[in-house]
Amino acid sequence: MKTEPDSWRTRSVEDFLKTLYLLQQQHPSVTTNQLAHALHIAPASTTDMIQRLAGLAEANNSGEFSIPEPLVDYRRYRGVRLNAAGERVALSVLRRRRLIEQLLCRFFGYRWDELDDDADRLEHAVSVRLEQRIAALLGYPEFDPHGDPIPTETGDIPSEALVSLAALPVGQAAIIRRVDDQTPEVLRSLANLGLVLERAVRLRERNELNDTLTVELGTWQVETISLRVAQTIAVKRFPTYE
Amino acid sequence: MKTEPDSWRTRSVEDFLKTLYLLQQQHPSVTTNQLAHALHIAPASTTDMIQRLAGLAEANNSGEFSIPEPLVDYRRYRGVRLNAAGERVALSVLRRRRLIEQLLCRFFGYRWDELDDDADRLEHAVSVRLEQRIAALLGYPEFDPHGDPIPTETGDIPSEALVSLAALPVGQAAIIRRVDDQTPEVLRSLANLGLVLERAVRLRERNELNDTLTVELGTWQVETISLRVAQTIAVKRFPTYE
DNA sequence: ATAAATACTTTGACAAGACTAAAAAATAAT
DNA sequence: ATTATTTTTTAGTCTTGTCAAAGTATTTAT
16 A cells, blocks of 8 residues: 555646635636636536546546545535635645745746746646745745745745725825736736836826826836726835835 | 647656666667666567657557657667767756756755755756756856766767776875766765765775775875775866875 | 526547567577 | 577557537526
8 A cells, every 4th residue: 555645746636726726716616617717628627627626536537546635625517616625735836836936036037927837837846845945045935926925834825914006095105015917918018117026106196087097106207007907916005105 | 730849858758868868878779678777667668669769650559749850770679879869859858957956956955865856856847948047047067966067058068087086096186076876875975974076085095805995085084985986986187185 | 488508517539658468589508 | 500588579458637529407588
């Protein structure tokens, strides 16, 4: 009876749990199709995976493939959710991913819009030991290059009281902490405008007519961005500015 | 007609080419069994792979699996060799591998006997871009943590005139440049004795009776090692010492 | 209330990689 | 030179992960 640990944590299982976790942040219950779309696999394959992770593997094609315990709650046609065990796994995957992203930025000069490809590939190749060393080398960072929190080894999630840049009152200063958009083009254009993590900004004007916002950066620079993009920028309110 | 490049460079193909290259350093023509043993796969699987890489894929089970051009010369029952194209690929795999090993040592504090597991996993997950950045971060190193040369991007192999520590005349001083043994236990014990890369040593005595060598390290330290191990230690002769 | 549209599941298939068993070729021994 | 042994190859099978197509369930709109 081989006890080779974690042999069930294949690439596709880890991707699945991570993606499910992220989708759950927005929708309380996640549908097969949402998952299939996010994972770029067919709905049929998604159903397959869900059933395996719910512990209903028997009937299917998928050999034995034993998972130690169910990782999701699932009722057919009714969507799927991570249970406590599944969430633990998802958080550990997310931790590794975000540490890798931070490493690529800080030590290898990647821009925040160039991370996806390489992080995807490394994510499943980094051992626990290397993950720990990366965390140490980076000084145990709490946030990744997009400002997303990096779960700790025990599964705690660092957090700050953040609001959307779009929701800031006019005149209020704040510091950019997180950008939820992942589109490379958007990230690049934000960086070009100077809207990067830890940058202090002040909301100068809200133009409801054409759905734009004008913000001040430093004393002289003034930039205009769309309301839609501003909603994806999470900021920490800051009492004084300049 | 999709031109997705390098989709044929799977993990097993890269491992195969790398291993074949290393075996060729010692034996001019490499047998199926040698490869099977080194790769830890069955001889039958090895034959399969050889035939695919030689461009003889048709008859077999292996779907289409198109390789752009043959990478090995092969005559059945007569062994296999890399051709020029295959050697180029092998060297690029080896470069990536050795850069990774150097990175793990220099930035993540791995000892030279701890590299194998993690390097094996990362080897196939590092993109060309990341490989270039690693090389830059490390200052374009010429040798890996065991002293093996790191091929350049153009496939050149840095070299020095080295001899085995076992072949040194008594009294001769030299600098340790490479250790060919990969066994973790041996590497660890060498490191414990102080026999590490770049360390200066002088051969004090050769004891033919019990096949051992005695070497001086610095002024005071004297250590004894077996002739067998000494043969795997490549050194650069050094005119003066101390 | 029922037809149409949408969402989900099942079935069957395929590809890559690896294995076992048995046949064939090459090498060694008598 | 013939037989025995070893090595290599062939043939067939298994596992994991993927997809397409067709069938079933649920929801929506009229």
